[in-house]
Amino acid sequence: MTEAPDEAVVARVLSGRRDDFGVLVGRYQDQMLAYVRYAGFGPSEAADIVQDAFVRAYRHLGRCGEPERFAGWLFRIVRNLCHSARSRNARRRTEPLEPHGQRLESQLPRPDECLEAGRLKERVREALDAIPDDQREALILMYLQGYSVGEIAALAGTSASAVKMRLKRGREALKSRLATLEADWT
Amino acid sequence: MKTKQQELDRYLDGDVPLAELRDQLRLEEEQLSRWLGTLREDIRAPRALREGIMRRVAETPVPPWKRLADWTLRPRTMRLTPAAGALAVAASALLLTLWPDSSPPAGSSPEPSATAATGTTPAGFVSTRFVFVAPEVGSVHVTGDFLSWDPEGVALEDIRGTGIWTADVALPPGVYQYTFIVDGARWQPDPLAVSQVSDGFGQVNSVLIVSPRTEA
Numbered sequence: 144m145t146e147a148p149d150e151a152v153v154a155r156v157l158s159g160r161r162d163d164f165g166v167l168v169g170r171y172q173d174q175m176l177a178y179v180r181y182a183g184f185g186p187s188e189a190a191d192i193v194q195d196a197f198v199r200a201y202r203h204l205g206r207c208g209e210p211e212r213f214a215g216w217l218f219r220i221v222r223n224l225c226h227s228a229r230s231r232n233a234r235r236r237t238e239p240l241e242p243h244g245q246r247l248e249s250q251l252p253r254p255d256e257c258l259e260a261g262r263l264k265e266r267v268r269e270a271l272d273a274i275p276d277d278q279r280e281a282l283i284l285m286y287l288q289g290y291s292v293g294e295i296a297a298l299a300g301t302s303a304s305a306v307k308m309r310l311k312r313g314r315e316a317l318k319s320r321l322a323t324l325e326a327d328w329t
Numbered sequence: 330m331k332t333k334q335q336e337l338d339r340y341l342d343g344d345v346p347l348a349e350l351r352d353q354l355r356l357e358e359e360q361l362s363r364w365l366g367t368l369r370e371d372i373r374a375p376r377a378l379r380e381g382i383m384r385r386v387a388e389t390p391v392p393p394w395k396r397l398a399d400w401t402l403r404p405r406t407m408r409l410t411p412a413a414g415a416l417a418v419a420a421s422a423l424l425l426t427l428w429p430d431s432s433p434p435a436g437s438s439p440e441p442s443a444t445a446a447t448g449t450t451p452a453g454f455v456s457t458r459f460v461f462v463a464p465e466v467g468s469v470h471v472t473g474d475f476l477s478w479d480p481e482g483v484a485l486e487d488i489r490g491t492g493i494w495t496a497d498v499a500l501p502p503g504v505y506q507y508t509f510i511v512d513g514a515r516w517q518p519d520p521l522a523v524s525q526v527s528d529g530f531g532q533v534n535s536v537l538i539v540s541p542r543t544e545a
Contacts, residue, residue, distance in 0.1 A: 161386060168382050172374040180372050190378050197382045202389055203465060220465045264367040286365040292341050300512045307341050314361060321364060
């Protein structure tokens with residue numbers, strides 16, 4: 144069975160079928176939540192941001208200029224809310240390095256491995272947080288969420304050439320910030 | 330022989346697989362993936378998230394008038410023939426000539442269109458306020474023939490975070506064409522400008538008429 148395209152679902156919601164908005168929620172909540180988490184927010188705050196974004200999208204759905212590009216429109220709401228939250232938090236970092244949940248004792252890495260991995264992750268997180276928003280966004284979408292340049296351009300509402308420029312600058316920025324981590328980056 | 334940048338471009342376009350990149354680029358790419366990979370997790374939205382969203386949606390009825398207002402305010406691309414555009418400009422100019430005291434009162438609420446307002450400006454210039462209403466966007470700039478269509482333009486600010494973006498630009502009296510740049514990429518005419526004209530390349534520009542400032 145073919146899924147209704149976004150523009151058809153948007154039209155149904157606008158016609159008063161409010162529950163159909165759940166189709167759009169189901170379709171995009173995972174990727175939006177993943178983006179917000181990778182942008183550096185903890186599970187609780189990330190969920191709040193995504194929830195606020197969807198509710199805001201619902202309230203302003205009539206102003207979604209291109210319903211067939213609902214995902215990009217929603218993504219830009221998410222991105223703006225991330226930006227606001229980041230400003231509000233003043234780059235506060237509260238997320239623990241290890242994900243939530245318990246692991247079996249036998250699955251735990253040795254303390255030295257855990258420390259090394261934790262430090263690396265922390266350094267990468269710091270470096271990613273320190274680069275400009277648009278570069279971080281492009282790197283996250285490509286390297287952590289697996290989007291192509293064209294898909295990132297559609298989501299971010301910009302051109303493919305702009306995305307490539309952001310990726311190049313982001314690579315260079317990360318390279319300079321993490322150069323001391325490993326000697327084989329030349 | 331392709332340069333490193335060209336090769337990277339082709340890789341980012343998906344035209345060249347990782348394995349075929351020159352050694353240095355491939356190592357850099359693998360290193361970047363390894364570093365960023367330390368942040369990767371299996372992230373899935375919990376059931377409670379969707380339930381919470383739909384609960385709030387249910388508590389947020391959007392009345393028909395709001396939908397109508399949104400539909401009315403939704404920016405659209407309007408296409409005019411040059412003749413119709415010229416006619417509109419002429420009609421607007423005539424209207425302003427017949428109604429010279431049309432500067433808005435101080436402290437008036439911003440409107441989603443470019444309007445002239447008095448302000449401290451160089452002699453012969455008129456402070457012109459550009460206003461664009463867009464709650465969901467990250468940035469808005471204005472550019473036009475008064476800036477030689479500089480793609481950077483002048484940044485509008487959403488000072489109160491309400492989605493009302495404004496910028497004041499001092500311009501000498503005259504007729505100008507302009508457009509807004511939304512999120513750094515989308516060129517969008519002012520939906521409530523006095524008129525719109527085709528730029529001859531398939532896009533539409535908005536028309537702004539700056540009248541000489543009338544002294545009280």
